Amino acid sequence: MLHFPMWKQTLIWIICVTGLVFALPNAFYTRVEQHNDAVATLATGAPETPELLAARDAWPDYMPNQLVNLGLDLRGGAHVLVEVNVAEVYQDRLDALWPAVRDTLRAQKEIFGTVVPVDAENEMRARIGNAEAIDQAVELIRREHTRPVVSLTGAGARDFEVRAEGDEVVVTMSEAEQIATDDRTMLQSLEIVRRRVDEAGTREPTIQRQGADRILIQVPGLGSAEELLVLIGRTAKLSFNEVVRQVASPDENPGLGNEILPSVNEGEGYYVVKKAAVVTGDMLTDAQTQFDQNGNPAVGFTFNTTGARLFGAHTAANVGKLFAIVLDGEVISAPRIQTAILGGSGIITGRFSVEESGQLAILLRAGALPASLKVLERRTIGPELGQDSIDAGKVAAIVAMVGVVVFMVLSYGLFGLFANFALAFNVVLLFALLSMIGATLTLPGIAGIVLTLGMAVDANVLIFERIKEELRRGKGPARAIEIGYEKATSAIIDANVTTLIAAVILFMMGSGPVKGFAVTLGLGIITSVFTAIWVTRLLVVLYLKARKPKTIEV
Amino acid sequence: MRLKLVPTETKIDFFKRGYITMGLSAVLAVLSVVAFLTMGLNYGIDFKGGSVIRTATPAPVAASVYRDVLSTLELGDFTVTEVKDPGADLTDTNRNAVMIRIEQQSDIPETQNDIISEVKAALGNEIEGISFLQTDSVGAKVSGELVVAGIEAVVLAVLAVLFYIWLRFEWQFSLGAVAALVHDVVLTIGVFAAFQIEFNLSIIAAILTIVGYSLNDTVVVFDRVRENLRRFKAKPLRELLNMSINETLSRTVMTSVTTLLALVALYVLGGDVIRGFTFAMIWGVIVGTYSSVFVASPILLRLGVKRDWDKDNGAAGTQYANIDA
Numbered sequence: 001m002l003h004f005p006m007w008k009q010t011l012i013w014i015i016c017v018t019g020l021v022f023a024l025p026n027a028f029y030t031r032v033e034q035h036n037d038a039v040a041t042l043a044t045g046a047p048e049t050p051e052l053l054a055a056r057d058a059w060p061d062y063m064p065n066q067l068v069n070l071g072l073d074l075r076g077g078a079h080v081l082v083e084v085n086v087a088e089v090y091q092d093r094l095d096a097l098w099p100a101v102r103d104t105l106r107a108q109k110e111i112f113g114t115v116v117p118v119d120a121e122n123e124m125r126a127r128i129g130n131a132e133a134i135d136q137a138v139e140l141i142r143r144e145h146t147r148p149v150v151s152l153t154g155a156g157a158r159d160f161e162v163r164a165e166g167d168e169v170v171v172t173m174s175e176a177e178q179i180a181t182d183d184r185t186m187l188q189s190l191e192i193v194r195r196r197v198d199e200a201g202t203r204e205p206t207i208q209r210q211g212a213d214r215i216l217i218q219v220p221g222l223g224s225a226e227e228l229l230v231l232i233g234r235t236a237k238l239s240f241n242e243v244v245r246q247v248a249s250p251d252e253n254p255g256l257g258n259e260i261l262p263s264v265n266e267g268e269g270y271y272v273v274k275k276a277a278v279v280t281g282d283m284l285t286d287a288q289t290q291f292d293q294n295g296n297p298a299v300g301f302t303f304n305t306t307g308a309r310l311f312g313a314h315t316a317a318n319v320g321k322l323f324a325i326v327l328d329g330e331v332i333s334a335p336r337i338q339t340a341i342l343g344g345s346g347i348i349t350g351r352f353s354v355e356e357s358g359q360l361a362i363l364l365r366a367g368a369l370p371a372s373l374k375v376l377e378r379r380t381i382g383p384e385l386g387q388d389s390i391d392a393g394k395v396a397a398i399v400a401m402v403g404v405v406v407f408m409v410l411s412y413g414l415f416g417l418f419a420n421f422a423l424a425f426n427v428v429l430l431f432a433l434l435s436m437i438g439a440t441l442t443l444p445g446i447a448g449i450v451l452t453l454g455m456a457v458d459a460n461v462l463i464f465e466r467i468k469e470e471l472r473r474g475k476g477p478a479r480a481i482e483i484g485y486e487k488a489t490s491a492i493i494d495a496n497v498t499t500l501i502a503a504v505i506l507f508m509m510g511s512g513p514v515k516g517f518a519v520t521l522g523l524g525i526i527t528s529v530f531t532a533i534w535v536t537r538l539l540v541v542l543y544l545k546a547r548k549p550k551t552i553e554v
Numbered sequence: 555m556r557l558k559l560v561p562t563e564t565k566i567d568f569f570k571r572g573y574i575t576m577g578l579s580a581v582l583a584v585l586s587v588v589a590f591l592t593m594g595l596n597y598g599i600d601f602k603g604g605s606v607i608r609t610a611t612p613a614p615v616a617a618s619v620y621r622d623v624l625s626t627l628e629l630g631d632f633t634v635t636e637v638k639d640p641g642a643d644l645t646d647t648n649r650n651a652v653m654i655r656i657e658q659q660s661d662i663p664e665t666q667n668d669i670i671s672e673v674k675a676a677l678g679n680e681i682e683g684i685s686f687l688q689t690d691s692v693g694a695k696v697s698g699e700l701v702v703a704g705i706e707a708v709v710l711a712v713l714a715v716l717f718y719i720w721l722r723f724e725w726q727f728s729l730g731a732v733a734a735l736v737h738d739v740v741l742t743i744g745v746f747a748a749f750q751i752e753f754n755l756s757i758i759a760a761i762l763t764i765v766g767y768s769l770n771d772t773v774v775v776f777d778r779v780r781e782n783l784r785r786f787k788a789k790p791l792r793e794l795l796n797m798s799i800n801e802t803l804s805r806t807v808m809t810s811v812t813t814l815l816a817l818v819a820l821y822v823l824g825g826d827v828i829r830g831f832t833f834a835m836i837w838g839v840i841v842g843t844y845s846s847v848f849v850a851s852p853i854l855l856r857l858g859v860k861r862d863w864d865k866d867n868g869a870a871g872t873q874y875a876n877i878d879a
Contacts (some may be wrong), residue, residue: 073827081696225689226671376693385608385687385827388647392825395645399823400816407812410557444756447820447828451763451835455770455817458809462774465805472562491777494722495770501714502766506759509707514759521763553556 004541012534016425022064022432030386031068035059050495066435069204070220071442071516074390076383077220078228081376084189084213086182087122088371090173093181094124097145097160097171101126104144105137105169112137117256131167138164141171149176163345182213188370190215195366196231197532214376218334225378230245235328235372236363240271240282240311243322243334261324263331267353271331273324278314283307289357290347297357298349301364308344316340327360393446401427402452408457412464415554418539422531426456429527434520442516452524459532464489477552481540485533492529500525559811560804568799568847569792569855575848579737586744593747598754601701603658604693605670608687609636610649615681620652623680627672631657638827648826651687658694704758708739709763719769723776726857731772734850738841739770745837757830764838767813771806772846776854778802783859791858795851810843 013307025032038055042048061066072079098117105115105128113129128137146158157176162169173181184474190209193467206218218226244258254260261271283304290300303311314323315337324334325348332350352360404423408416425442430449434441467484475483503525506518594810601607609620617634624632637651656669670689677684712735720728739761746753778798813837821832 126641198733225691284617334752376696377691379690380686380688382610382685382687384685386606388642388645388649389825389827392642392645392647392823393820396820396823400819403815403819404812407557407815411559413556443828444831445760448833450816450820450824451813454813455767455809457812458770458805461805461808461812465802465808468562468804469801487781490781491774494773494777498715498718498769498773499766501718502711502762502769505707505711505714506762509703509710510759514755517756517759517763521766 004538012116012538015429015530016535019425019429019432022066022435023428025059025063025065025067026431026435029067031058032065036065036067040063063376064435065184068431068434069438069440069442070386070390072218072220072379072386072444073381073443074386074441075220076381076386077218078222078225079216079218079377079379079381080225080228080232081210081214081216081378082232082373083376084186084215084369084373086185086213086370089181089185090122090178092370093173094122096169098124098126101141101145101169101171107266108140108307118168119507120170122172125165125168126477127168134164134167137169138162141169145171149174149180162195185370186213186215189373192367192369193217193232196362197228198205199362199366200231215373221383224380226380229375229378230359231362231373233373234363235369236281236360236366237328237368238284238364239277239326240279240314241275241277241324241326242314244272244274244326246271246303246322261326261329261331263334265333266481268331268334271322271324271334273326273331277326278323279303279307279311281364281368283310284364285513287361289354289361292347292349296349297352297354298347299352299357299360299364300347301345303344305344308342311344311346312340312342316342342382386428389443389446393443393450397446397450397453400453404457408460414543415460415464415467415536415540418536419457419464419532421539422460422535423453423456425535426452426524426527429531430520430524434526435525439515439519439523441520444514444517445520448517448520450525452528455499456524456528456532459488459492459529460536462491462495463532463536464554471552478544479548480552481544485537489533496525496529559807562804563805564800565878566796566800568796569852572852576852579845582744583737583740585739586747589744589747593750595743595753598752599655599658599690599692599697600825601697601704601753601754603697605656605658605689605691607654607656607670607673607689609652609654609677609681610685610687611652612650613683614650615652615684619681620654620677623656623676624673626746627669627676628658629669629673629772639828639829641822642825645823645825649687651826671674692845700755704755708765709760711762712736712739715765715769719773719776723780724860726854726859727776727779729857730850730853731769731776733773733853734842734845735765735768737845737849738764738838741836741841742838746834751830751833752829756828757834760831760838763835764842765876767839768842768845771809771842772850774805775799775802775846775851779851779854779859788856792855795855799847799851806843806847809847810839813839 034055035058038052042056046052101124102115105112105126111130111133113133115129116127118125118127128134142158142162143441146160146162149157149159150160157174159174159177159180159251161172161174163172164170186209190207194205194207196202196216197207204220206216208216210216217228217232222228244255246268247260250260250262250270252260252272256454258272258276259275261273263269263271283306284301286302288300290298292298319337319339322334322336324331326332333348335349348360405420408419408423410416412419427449432454433439463484466488470480470483471477472525500522503518503522507515507522510518562575596671614636617636620634624634633655635655635825637646637653639651642648654673656673668692674689675688712732715733715735716728719731742761742764745751746757773839775798778801779795782798789797817832817836817839821829821836826830
């Protein structure tokens, strides 16, 4: 027992001191946070203002600067969980396939006869004039327009399924392709949401995929979930379509290949536009808030070369006609083409406020979402509530700590003091670990820490009670302590492993704040076992060596 | 002079009044199940869907004022409760908070969004200086999944520790520990049903922590039983269990007290947001401590254990062995 190798002693001290250094930034939270922000701002090449430099120099560079992240419930902010309507993409894919299929069939008009599209949901239908050739048509489309799906699960499947129904060819998306498409849709959606939130300049947003078709967005410091939804809730699908005519009612027959879209401006009624867009939003390279010749807010945009060429050709051929600027199925404006627009840039005027035009510019720059989003959960936590929770948590933690410390000294005297020293290091190490792994501290997480305070002394209580028993059996101090540690170990390990199992399961199954609680609980178990067994042991050994007491009282 | 919660040597016979303690546990467990089935749990929006708005005002505003404003809107079912938190005055975080709960009305989330905006606008007009500390809105779809995930987590945790204790001890210990565990979880849910305390996601976390704590406590007693089984090969199991519980009693009480100290501090001062959570934990620690002595050990006594730990295998021959199987 008294034999405690030097390397072990040194290692324990090193761990404790390292823990102290890494936990320290959290004691100066605001200062370190401002330092980190200043460093990040300066790294982007921002001018060196006195404020920035002062903030940077307030915390020395050689010190660690990682902090425990404060969760949304402590910092305040917006939380939104959305579901991506992945199935919407299927129809788009089928629509995109139609021109190629039509051209293939029409190229062999002598075999198939006339080819007429039929309106249908979630499938593509076409009637051919020559019904006897239907099998040939199916075979041709399958050969020319379907490809094997490249995925693990869909081995052997093709992306589209083609079948015949009477004189109609029906093309649907295969299940394997749907799964592959869903995944692409999710990745795209995540990317677009991330770009939009970043464009809005919010700090440290969390954007995570959850499950098959959900996205969790958390933005600390944002005023409300509604603000966040303005940014991410819209699909922002922009297109420039040819206007066929204006109508008063949405019930009129638009004619084949056309559709009726409402205007956002009241009193303008409805527009019949060609379904196939001239240019789409994904051909934009930039969008900015501008002002039109009357000084009203507008959104200026620039096309890429393909977009510029298409738009130029269309405007050149249709001078004097209307074209519609369509956003998410609504016509936001329908200007008359005055001259050919060849430069590849233009301006969208509408009845915008400056704020709205800024938002639209962000949406257009970030790109359209591949599918619309359904909001499942929205939460807003005001910063005051978060601060209250931190304040209350701090007071509770201090009171709990003092209570446990006093109680331990009353019960175990000097040994209680050793245990308290270990307890203090337990908290320090816990904060150091949380900072190093960049964990997020939530309100239940604070509860986890306070709970750890109470439970951390358990290992020491086990050891001390054991030592007491051995002393009663007439063992000398050194021998009693040795046996005490030895015999208590299996109980400590078994007891803590079981709690750890519960923490791990909480972590795997839980979400949000519950997960944060699991992390602090789990790490708290590890640090408490370390400090209770090794730190107190080291102290006890040092005490025995220094004083060589004949009797001890535990 | 040292503080001693438990005398140095105790020789309490924990099984003497076994029919009372086991009977009490059984009655409480049955009552819990009855409360759960008849009254049900007071689910929070995490599990039920709907919206919660938490407001703050510079001066106290009666709940009836809120009700009058809200009843002019078409909200369907809603409740308004003033947050009464004596602890908040101690930590200087009292904001005269009021909680407004609005029932889930339809599956269309947009509807709920409009409702929140409407409520905020109406209250902003009518009540001076009002601010909104928190607004939560959860759709029915997510909340249903959360219930399933919560139950799965608890069941998985129970199975995992059942397995771990079976590995480290014997199957009889495993059953005893899990019986104590289920007892604790059932009684916790029972208290939440009987007093209609809001049951939300963090309560699931609390229950899982109770699972951990209850086991922690039981395992310490069992560890001593295992050790004594090796030392006293001929001692009747009842005496041996009593001895083990008495030897660990001091530790059991000490740890419960320190943990309760921390939890009570959190309950009083930690704010009303986590009060339900800390309440569940306090109850769980009390029940968990009780159950490791009065539920887990009697079950072990009933089941009997293998006595010959030195031999790797062999028929477990004890006078209690006829009860198992």
